[in-house]
Amino acid sequence: DIQMTQSPASLSASLEEIVTITCQASQDIGNWLAWYQQKPGKSPQLLIYDASSLHTGVPSRFSGSGSGTQYSLKISRLQVEDPGIYYCLQGYSAYTFGAGTKLELK
Amino acid sequence: VQLVESGGGLVQPGKSLKLSCSASGFTFSSYGMHWIRQAPGKGLDWVAYISSSSGTVYADAVKGRFTISRDNAKNTLYLQLNSLKSEDTAIYYCAVLGSSYWGQGVMVTVSS
Numbered sequence: 001d002i003q004m005t006q007s008p009a010s011l012s013a014s015l016e017e018i019v020t021i022t023c024q025a026s027q028d029i030g031n032w033l034a035w036y037q038q039k040p041g042k043s044p045q046l047l048i049y050d051a052s053s054l055h056t057g058v059p060s061r062f063s064g065s066g067s068g069t070q071y072s073l074k075i076s077r078l079q080v081e082d083p084g085i086y087y088c089l090q091g092y093s094a095y096t097f098g099a100g101t102k103l104e105l106k
Numbered sequence: 107v108q109l110v111e112s113g114g115g116l117v118q119p120g121k122s123l124k125l126s127c128s129a130s131g132f133t134f135s136s137y138g139m140h141w142i143r144q145a146p147g148k149g150l151d152w153v154a155y156i157s158s159s160s161g162t163v164y165a166d167a168v169k170g171r172f173t174i175s176r177d178n179a180k181n182t183l184y185l186q187l188n189s190l191k192s193e194d195t196a197i198y199y200c201a202v203l204g205s206s207y208w209g210q211g212v213m214v215t216v217s218s
C-alpha cells in the first residue's frame with residue numbers, strides 16, 4: 001500500500017502570507033496527486049488534480065507542484081476564506097489520503 | 107449535481123448495514139464512484155471505488171467486509187457494510203473525486 005506523509009500537521013499564517021503544505025509518497029505516484037480543502041461541517045472540495053492542474057473555479061493563488069514522491073500545495077497570498085483542513089490524495093495505486101494539515105489565521 | 111446518502115444509523119458490532127447514494131444532475135453511469143469516510147474529529151479515509159464498468163477496489167481495512175455496488179438504472183451507489191467494528195464509526199461520503207462531487211455524508215455509529 002502507498003503511504004502519504006503530509007506536513008506540517010498544523011500551521012498558523014497571516015493574511016497575504018505564502019503557505020506551503022507538502023506530501024511525500026512512499027513510492028513514485030506519477031503525478032496522481034490531488035489536493036482537497038475541507039471546512040468545518042462541510043464536504044471536502046477539490047483544489048488541484050494531477051499534481052498541478054487547477055480545478056474549475058479555484059482561485060489562482062492555489063498552485064500545486066511536484067513529481068515522483070514529493071508534492072506540494074502553495075497558497076501564494078493567504079486570504080480570510082482559506083483556513084480549513086487540507087488533504088492530499090494519491091490515486092496511483094488504490095487511493096490514500098494524507099493525514100491533513102490544519103491551516104489557521106494568525 | 108446532487109449526491110444524497112442514506113441508510114446510516116446506530117448498529118451493534120458484528121452486524122450489517124447498507125448505505126445508498128442517490129445521484130442526480132450528471133450522467134451517473136459514466137462516472138467512477140467512491141466511498142470515503144471520516145471518523146469524528148479525524149481525517150479522511152478512502153474506503154472503496156467502483157468504476158463505470160463496475161470494477162471495484164477496496165481499502166485493506168474493509169476488504170472482505172464491505173461491498174460497493176451500483177445500479178445505473180436507478181442512478182444509485184451502494185455500500186454494504188458487514189461484520190461492523192467500532193472503528194468503522196464515521197461519516198460516510200459518496201463522491202466523484204475527479205469532479206469534486208460529494209454528498210453531505212451519512213453517519214454510521216457502531217456501538218453496543
